[in-house]
Amino acid sequence: MCEDDWRGGVSQRISTFDDLRDAITAYRLPRVLNAALELNLCTAVGTKTWTIPVLAHEMKVSERGLAILCRNLAMAGLLKKKGETYRNSRLGATALNAAHPAYRGDYLRLMTSHWADWGRLLESVQSGLPLGHDEPDAPDxxxxxxxxxxxxxxxxxxxxxxxxxxxGARTLLDLGGxxxxxxxxxxxKNPQLRATVCDxxxxxxxxxxxxxxxxxxxxxxxxxxxxxxxxxxxTYDVIWxxxxLHIYSPHDNRAVFQQALAALNPGGRLLIQDAFLHDREGLFPEEASLFAVSMLLFTERGNTYSPTRPSPRPPNRYCPSR
Ligand SMILES: C[S@@+](CC[C@H](N)C(=O)[O-])C[C@H]1O[C@@H](n2cnc3c(N)ncnc32)[C@H](O)[C@@H]1O
Structure with missing residues (x-):
């Protein structure tokens, strides 16, 4: 299998100056989305249809700023625009709306907080250390x-x-679940199964x-x-x-594997899901390479890894905790 197959068409290599410009300016839409989330815009829009002046007054922001922000959100599909009015898309009205039961506020806040963290990447590149503002054991x-x-x-x-x-499994341990x-x-999915989550x-x-x-x-x-x-x-039939894995060093993970293997019933399975690199040079898929940057920013020893043998086919789309 050639390397291009592993790249899955996710990104182009940068070879021209235009490629470089396009890659660097790809921050623009993410920044627009982050600004909307930081303003809780979809919550403010809720289930109503708004003109910009009325919504700007409600949100206490400038009409000019909101008009350009909302136009871009409509371009991206997060808002619906009709004439001079805006309303939420289905996604905006549910997962992004604090008044809806399907609101995913904690994940949205985690993603938006990463904007500032990624802005400090140079610090971690220079020190080799995480930014250090999160205490993994702090209950909150x-x-x-x-x-x-x-x-x-x-x-x-x-x-x-x-x-x-x-x-065939009766017991499953969700390790770090x-x-x-x-x-x-x-x-x-498995009515015969009992599971234990450990964390x-x-x-x-x-x-x-x-x-x-x-x-x-x-x-x-x-x-x-x-x-x-x-x-x-x-002991367990399956350990998930x-x-x-990406939070820890190979040495740490080897110790975890030894523990896990000792806790398996005969014929049991240790199943590992992570952001693995699959090409010979350990560069792709793009998501797994970029996820290592998160590990640099947020962990002391984490990284993304290649399996010992190249996999026979590209993995399913993987979305770790960016
Ligand atoms: C990125 S989350 C993954 C959660 C879940 N397994 C999943 O796939 O969505 C990593 C989990 O590992 C747990 N974890 C990491 N280090 C741990 C440790 N030393 N002891 C217990 N749990 C740990 C964290 O508390 C967290 O819940």
């Missing part, structure tokens, strides 16, 4: 981050559960709240544990290690 931070992980995974987890054949969104999806206590509090809203949540149990230092109690 952990709670918000865990909800963000749930919002991020809502659609993906059932898709993954549909692809994995767990019919955070909100338990994957564990819940596996339980919903920091504040993350498990969120997992309990989420599980309480699902029938299959009765088959989920909770294991507070530091996966780097504690021994995994009990999803989106944790």
């Amino acid at each position: 931070y952990r709670r918000r981050f865990t909800w963000a992980m749930h919002h991020r995974t809502l659609e993906t987890a059932p898709q993954i559960a549909a692809q994995l054949d767990l019919r 955070g909100p338990g969104t994957y564990a819940m999806a596996f339980l919903a 920091r206590p504040a993350a498990l509090d969120v997992a309990k709240e989420i599980a309480a809203t699902h029938k299959a949540g009765a088959r989920l149990s909770y294991l507070p544990l530091d996966l780097l230092t504690d021994t995994i109690p009990g 290690y999803s989106n944790v």
